[in-house]
Amino acid sequence: MTTPILVLDGVTKRFSGHTAVDGLSLAIPPGVIYGLLGPNGAGKTTTIRMILDIIRPDAGSVRLFSETGRARDHSARVGYLPEERGLYRKMRVVDVLVFLAEMKGIERRVARARALAWLERLGLGPWRLRRIDELSKGMQQKVQFISTLLHEPALVVLDEPFAGLDPVNTQVLKDVVLELRQGGVTVLFSTHIMEQAEKLCDQLCIIARGRKLVGGSLSDIKRTSSGQHLTIGFDGEAGDAARLFAERRLVKQVDDYGQYAELELTPGADPQELLRLLVASGARLSRFQVMEPSLHKIFMDLVGRDAARPVVREELITRA
């Protein structure tokens, strides 16, 4: 395995008695798209802020590019898109981009040329001399997205990058992210929308309540995280299905929609046995499919009802 570009080792952050991130460890290899998944309040943003050295962990360490030094020392190689978006409202688009690139140590002239090229590419060329507050929300998001890439970072950290984007712009950004990976850039992004993660991520980590639940490559997680899944469709007659689905020897969990059901089999159970029993009970089937579980399903299983409990949105600073 190649040397990871980013390593978190037992990182913990507490806010006034509440633990936002609890002993989180992960390692991100270079050149992958890495998803940090979790429900709201799971500690994704806190984790990202610690990676970027915006806040300091109470325990554990963050190491970037397998080098010592804090994230700010490496900031020229890191691009960051915060969860809550915002730009200088009264500044002109191109000036904002140049300024933010300067913060990453890029020379003004270079920054300007790159900014203009990116604006052109994302269809914002005619807007380059407008003030930020004259742009629509979507356009502002694109400008901010550009600002995270202008200094050509090796690691791009995107906190909920697709939140609030329309499908067209979402696709534009996805294309850019995929292109970044082709260029060897590592992308770490957080989301709670599993469909996006499933399409984009090479590797991922699911966290809830500050703890890592599972991590690794998408295929590994699918293979190991849960048992066999079935999708069953009924053709009018469900027979004795309800009783059979309650059979814990065969079925671990079920989402029964009446004419359609998603099942997770108890480990060791044979799908063929269930099929036989269903047919014998008089059920007419239109569909019987052994499935690879969706990431959404895995996520729901792992996070479960735990996630539905309210979580206090935390502030950044220790008040204890």
Next chain:
Amino acid sequence: MPKVLAVIRREFVERVRSKWFWVSAILVPLFLAAVILLPAAFASSGGPKRIVVVDGTGSTFGQRVTEALRAGTTFQASRVTASPGVIDSLMREVGAKRLDGVLVLARDVVRTGAAEYRATNVSSLRDIGELRRVLGSVVTTARLERAGIDPAVMARAEQPITLATQKISGSATTGESSAQSFSLAYFMGIILYMVILMYGVNVKSSVLEEKTTRIVEVLVSSIRPFALLCGKVVGVGAVSLLQLAIWAVAGRVLFSQRAALAGRMGGLETDGGLFQVPHVSTATAAVFLAYFLGGFLLYSAMFAAVGAMSSSEQEAQQAQQPLVLVLVASFLSMFAELNDPSSTLAVVLSVVPFSSPIAMPVRWAAGDLPPVELAGSLVLLIAGIVGVTWVAARIYRVGILMTGKRPSLRELVRWVKAA
């Protein structure tokens, strides 16, 4: 280092580009011009008064009064010899506004000293004062003549004295007169108060904007918060200096052209006007600049902390109240310092860092100042800046990443300790 420069440049360029900068750059000199020119314009509204002297003296006295009035610029005077009905016909002229007034001189005016002025407007202190002065002087001369005094003796006796007041600093005169000292101290006080408040608030808004838009997260992942704060303060400070320079140039031009301007507005230039052209010595300018910079640094650091601990403009408005109050109090105390620059109150205020940026330059301009006090005040101011910046930077560092309600005083103390 280039990052700090970029922060400074952004603050400077964006502010100078904004229309507010130019509005205040133009409005303040306009206000100044109004203060200088309007009194002159009001005092002489309508140009010289047309009056007729009805001469019933039967001597050369009426002639002399008329000539003396003509020598001034307040009146356009002509003389008619008194005869029955002439006053009535002149009154009709006044009624028809072809004439502004009638000065009636009776036969025994030199003896009694009593004359009569009839006019549509007898409330103009300036006009009446001028009349009284001219009459008085002619009457005095006439009386002395009657008493047989040699006109040459009188001419010598009337030689006016000129009292020039010179402010002494150390043992050298500064070229600043007392009237000038007052207006200079007054102007300096106003400008220091205004600019420190204006640009302190600017620093606060800048901090608040980055905080509320969360740009600050991106920034502090690239640049140390303290460097960001410094860049901000220096950038805004540079803008304030530019603003001051514009005002200074505009003020200089206005003052030097004020005679011409007043003349064009139909007024007349009197040297005893409301405001003397202040002569600003190099030392005074240096003291002003030093305390301006000191005051700006001191207050802008605190305003930055206010911006960092608030999450909205409204919150910041409230949080800055104590700061603004201290500034306003320092400004108002200026009048005590002008009144008696060496009173205990004035000395204390000009040494304490929070009030010294306004109090000390005012005291300096108003009167003589022991160098020890100036030096002590400066040392304390610098110490104050270092201390306040140290605390403010800590509050800033924690506050800019903080969301939620405004911290209590106890929490602020914890921030300062924790950071």
